[in-house]
Amino acid sequence: xxxxxxxxxxxxxxxxxxxxxxxxxxxxxxxxxxxxxxxxxxxxxxxxxxxxxxxxxxxxxxxxxxxxxxxxxxxxxxxxxxxxxxxxxxxxxxxx
Numbered sequence: 001x002x003x004x005x006x007x008x009x010x011x012x013x014x015x016x017x018x019x020x021x022x023x024x025x026x027x028x029x030x031x032x033x034x035x036x037x038x039x040x041x042x043x044x045x046x047x048x049x050x051x052x053x054x055x056x057x058x059x060x061x062x063x064x065x066x067x068x069x070x071x072x073x074x075x076x077x078x079x080x081x082x083x084x085x086x087x088x089x090x091x092x093x094x095x096x
Contacts, residue, residue, distance in 0.1 A: 010054060
């Protein structure tokens with residue numbers, strides 16, 4: 001499997017996580033909504049953990065092996081901008 005396909009699946013998983021965690025917001029208002037958003041934002045480390053597990057699972061699932069440290073570093077460099085953009089998506093619209 002290509003790195004691009006792994007990246008696509010990774011992004012889909014991250015977006016699904018965000019959407020699932022934000023779904024309760026639709027039913028809330030006032031202080032309940034503020035509290036829910038605060039708890040959501042407090043779980044940023046949980047989101048990062050989810051991303052790491054997801055990426056590792058995709059690498060294993062698709063039998064990606066890195067023959068050298070350079071290959072592993074190249075993959076890491078390839079994924080770095082994606083990690084940045086989906087980290088921003090986690091807070092998008094919630095922090096001014």
